[in-house]
Amino acid sequence: MIQENEIIMLLLGIGVMIFILANKKKVKRIQAAKILIAGFYVLLTGWVLTVLEGLFWKELLNVLEHICYAAGSILMAVWCWKIFKNTKEPE
Amino acid sequence: MSLVAIVDLVSFLAVIVAIIVLGRGWNRALTNEIRLLLLGLLSLAIFHHSSNILEWGEISKALDPFEDFIELMEPLLWFMLIYSLLKELTTHDLRKSEKRLIESQEVARLGQWELDLTTKKLYWSDGLYRIFDINPDEFGASYEAFLDTVHPDDREFVDKSYNDSVKNMTPYNIVHRLLLKDGTVKYVNEIYHTEYDKGGHPLRSIGIVQDITDIKRTEMELADSEAKYRSMMESMNDPVSICSQDYQIEYMNPAMIKRIGCDATGENCFKAIHDLEEKCLWCMYHKTKEGVYFDSDIVSPMDKRSYHVTHSPIIREDGAISRINIFRDTTEFKKMETQLQQAQKMEAIGTLAGGIAHDFNNILFPMFGHLEMMLEDVPEDDPLRGNLVEVFNGSKRARDLVKQILMFSRQRDHEMKPLKVHLIIEEALKLIKSSLPSTIEISQNIKTDCGLVMADSTRIHQIVMNLCTNAYHAMEETGGKLIINLKEVVLTVEDLKDPVMIPGEYVCLSVADTGSGMEQSIIDRMFDPYFTTKAEGKGTGLGLAVVHGIVKNHGGQISVYSEPGKGTEFKLHLPVMEKQKETAKVETDTPIQKGDERILLVDDQDIIVQMEKQMLERLGYHVTAQTSSTDALEEFKANSDKFDLVITDMTMPNMTGKQLAGEIMKIRSDTPIILCTGFSEMMTKEKAKALGIKGFLLKPVVMKDLSSIIREILNNKDA
Numbered sequence: 001m002i003q004e005n006e007i008i009m010l011l012l013g014i015g016v017m018i019f020i021l022a023n024k025k026k027v028k029r030i031q032a033a034k035i036l037i038a039g040f041y042v043l044l045t046g047w048v049l050t051v052l053e054g055l056f057w058k059e060l061l062n063v064l065e066h067i068c069y070a071a072g073s074i075l076m077a078v079w080c081w082k083i084f085k086n087t088k089e090p091e
Numbered sequence: 092m093s094l095v096a097i098v099d100l101v102s103f104l105a106v107i108v109a110i111i112v113l114g115r116g117w118n119r120a121l122t123n124e125i126r127l128l129l130l131g132l133l134s135l136a137i138f139h140h141s142s143n144i145l146e147w148g149e150i151s152k153a154l155d156p157f158e159d160f161i162e163l164m165e166p167l168l169w170f171m172l173i174y175s176l177l178k179e180l181t182t183h184d185l186r187k188s189e190k191r192l193i194e195s196q197e198v199a200r201l202g203q204w205e206l207d208l209t210t211k212k213l214y215w216s217d218g219l220y221r222i223f224d225i226n227p228d229e230f231g232a233s234y235e236a237f238l239d240t241v242h243p244d245d246r247e248f249v250d251k252s253y254n255d256s257v258k259n260m261t262p263y264n265i266v267h268r269l270l271l272k273d274g275t276v277k278y279v280n281e282i283y284h285t286e287y288d289k290g291g292h293p294l295r296s297i298g299i300v301q302d303i304t305d306i307k308r309t310e311m312e313l314a315d316s317e318a319k320y321r322s323m324m325e326s327m328n329d330p331v332s333i334c335s336q337d338y339q340i341e342y343m344n345p346a347m348i349k350r351i352g353c354d355a356t357g358e359n360c361f362k363a364i365h366d367l368e369e370k371c372l373w374c375m376y377h378k379t380k381e382g383v384y385f386d387s388d389i390v391s392p393m394d395k396r397s398y399h400v401t402h403s404p405i406i407r408e409d410g411a412i413s414r415i416n417i418f419r420d421t422t423e424f425k426k427m428e429t430q431l432q433q434a435q436k437m438e439a440i441g442t443l444a445g446g447i448a449h450d451f452n453n454i455l456f457p458m459f460g461h462l463e464m465m466l467e468d469v470p471e472d473d474p475l476r477g478n479l480v481e482v483f484n485g486s487k488r489a490r491d492l493v494k495q496i497l498m499f500s501r502q503r504d505h506e507m508k509p510l511k512v513h514l515i516i517e518e519a520l521k522l523i524k525s526s527l528p529s530t531i532e533i534s535q536n537i538k539t540d541c542g543l544v545m546a547d548s549t550r551i552h553q554i555v556m557n558l559c560t561n562a563y564h565a566m567e568e569t570g571g572k573l574i575i576n577l578k579e580v581v582l583t584v585e586d587l588k589d590p591v592m593i594p595g596e597y598v599c600l601s602v603a604d605t606g607s608g609m610e611q612s613i614i615d616r617m618f619d620p621y622f623t624t625k626a627e628g629k630g631t632g633l634g635l636a637v638v639h640g641i642v643k644n645h646g647g648q649i650s651v652y653s654e655p656g657k658g659t660e661f662k663l664h665l666p667v668m669e670k671q672k673e674t675a676k677v678e679t680d681t682p683i684q685k686g687d688e689r690i691l692l693v694d695d696q697d698i699i700v701q702m703e704k705q706m707l708e709r710l711g712y713h714v715t716a717q718t719s720s721t722d723a724l725e726e727f728k729a730n731s732d733k734f735d736l737v738i739t740d741m742t743m744p745n746m747t748g749k750q751l752a753g754e755i756m757k758i759r760s761d762t763p764i765i766l767c768t769g770f771s772e773m774m775t776k777e778k779a780k781a782l783g784i785k786g787f788l789l790k791p792v793v794m795k796d797l798s799s800i801i802r803e804i805l806n807n808k809d810a
Binding site: 005006008009012013015016019020023026027029030031036040043047062063066067069070072073074076077079080081083084085 | 094095098099101102103105106108109112113115116117119120121129132133136139140143159162163165166167169170173174176177180
């Protein structure tokens with residue numbers, strides 16, 4: 001069964017994706033942008049799977065959804081590490 | 092435990108790690124806003140994963156009501172995070188760009204200002220404060236405060252320029268000076284314009300200021316350098332020109348302009364400088380193109396003067412090569428060179444004449460002596476006597492000729508002494524007569540009673556020779572009459588040309604000819620050095636110039652009268668000496684004097700020794716003759732008290748007369764010595780006197796002169 005808030009979350013996520021794609025060139029200049037954006041896309045995939053699990057293969061898609069959240073969390077941790085560990089203390 | 096539970100646990104731990112990393116490096120990166128957003132996003136993730144774990148463990152469902160809110164917030168926070176990151180990027184770019192601008196302004200020494208004309212507020216950039224060396228806290232930030240920083244001498248100009256700019260609605264670009272607090276003067280270039288509203292009222296002025304002190308200093312140094320080199324060029328007496336590779340004159344200095352009479356910049360060099368229709372034959376421009384310096388000696392067809400020209404390349408920035416030509420006028424130098432060569436030739440002739448004179452006098456001397464003795468021996472009524480007298484007179488003429496040759500070749504010392512000018516003139520005429528062709532008749536009227544003139548005999552001789560030679564050249568082709576007159580005249584003030592000259596008695600020498608005569612234009616220039624109308628090789632153009640110089644040096648004057656086709660007359664006036672000086676020079680005719688003293692006679696030529704011995708013995712003296720100076724010295728050493736007088740020749744082998752005299756005087760210092768010479772450059776009467784030699788005789792010597800000098804010396808010794 002598809003829940004209304006999941007649909008809204010997905011739509012908001014797609015909106016963010018469109019924003020990212022619209023500012024693709026500029027986004028690329030963000031430090032360690034690939035990791036950050038990869039993290040977002042993995043989470044977005046999780047949100048897609050959340051919606052889809054209401055329609056079919058509930059068990060499988062649920063597992064995949066949680067795996068996506070885990071991957072997203074790991075990528076966020078890596079990005080934080082890249083940003084805050086590799087940068088010198090400001091003067 | 093299910094797979095989902097493990098995955099959620101991993102997710103939870105990953106977010107925890109992320110939060111720890113963020114917390115530890117909180118101040119290391121990004122802005123506070125972004126860090127808070129990131130923390131919010133991670134917190135939502137913690138909340139989300141915690142809710143999943145609690146749900147999975149069936150521990151609690153307390154967080155379930157918030158799940159919908161969390162799920163909606165998560166994409167929103169993602170959006171805000173990425174948006175903030177992009178905004179930070181833009182801000183960072185802006186800061187970087189601003190930093191670059193400031194750095195560029197610093198490098199270019201630029202500053203910027205803005206004056207709000209409604210509020211009168213003035214904004215200055217940091218760069219401007221640096222240029223003006225003012226602390227922003229101390230600056231009044233007003234237009235008046237700005238004017239105070241301008242150099243007092245430029246203040247009015249700056250103020251007027253700005254007001255004109257505002258009034259005329261035109262942008263301005265001015266250069267002025269600043270006077271800094273420490274007294275330093277800076278040059279700035281200020282460019283500004285004003286913005287107006289629709290009604291034409293000024294709103295604000297904006298401008299930039301550039302510190303151009305270094306540029307200005309370089310410009311001033313360049314200007315100084317340019318002025319220095321220009322003044323060098325313009326003060327040069329040598330004409331200078333700079334020509335392009337297509338033979339166009341690019342520059343001429345004043346000396347060159349003076350030489351050609353106008354500034355011919357832009358014209359062809361060969362036409363303007365040398366009056367040629369084509370490139371000069373001697374032009375070596377291809378050498379200049381190769382960057383080679385070269386020089387040449389030319390005679391310019393324009394003024395027929397000789398020049399030594401140096402050509403140097405000037406390589407311009409665009410690669411074009413011009414040529415600088417420096418002309419040194421060598422005309423006078425060349426003439427002097429010719430004159431020197433002539434002088435050297437005359438000197439060589441003089442040396443030759445001296446040598447000939449010496450030998451010739453030695454030949455004449457025994458002839459003279461023997462003839463004199465023969466004339467004494469031969470009775471008055473003997474038919475041979477007449478022949479002997481003629482031979483004797485001929486010998487005298489030969490002696491005089493040698494004397495004249497010596498005088499002509501200037502081997503005699505030049506000295507001013509009281510002279511009977513007629514004697515010198517007669518002597519010169521004897522010489523000139525022998526060289527004139529029979530087509531020229533000589534008429535002379537020489538008054539012998541003219542007063543004494545303080546003069547150099549050689550110079551007077553030279554005057555007569557030069558004037559007579561000129562007269563001869565004027566009559567060379569047609570023949571004619573040469574008239575020489577000498578008389579004493581009285582000149583009044585009206586007669587004198589030179590105001591320095593004093594009216595009184597003058598000796599007047601006139602040399603006239605019936606030759607070709609002269610035009611007035613020639614008369615005007617005839618005393619100019621090197622001016623001549625004669626063919627090459629016949630005259631140097633110095634003859635009349637020398638005559639003029641000599642007459643002036645003797646305090647006299649020279650005048651000329653000439654008519655073309657009729658002839659020319661030169662009149663020279665030389666001042667007569669005062670009477671008291673004249674009396675000092677009256678000579679007396681003394682008879683031959685005899686004696687009986689002992690004389691040591693030395694001459695390397697046996698024939699002369701024999702003749703002289705005979706002559707002296709006739710005069711009553713006891714003579715010991717020697718043909719070797721060293722033997723004579725030995726003789727004197729052995730019997731120094733035996734001799735009352737020594738007569739020695741000058742030029743002898745082994746020991747000269749001068750050396751012999753020295754040695755003799757070392758042995759007996761009071762020994763009177765007479766030095767007798769044919770001619771020697773090394774010995775003169777004055778030099779001999781300085782060495783302590785009592786008498787000096789020039790061969791050939793006549794018996795009367797010999798007897799006279801011997802008696803004079805011996806009588807003085809006895810006295």
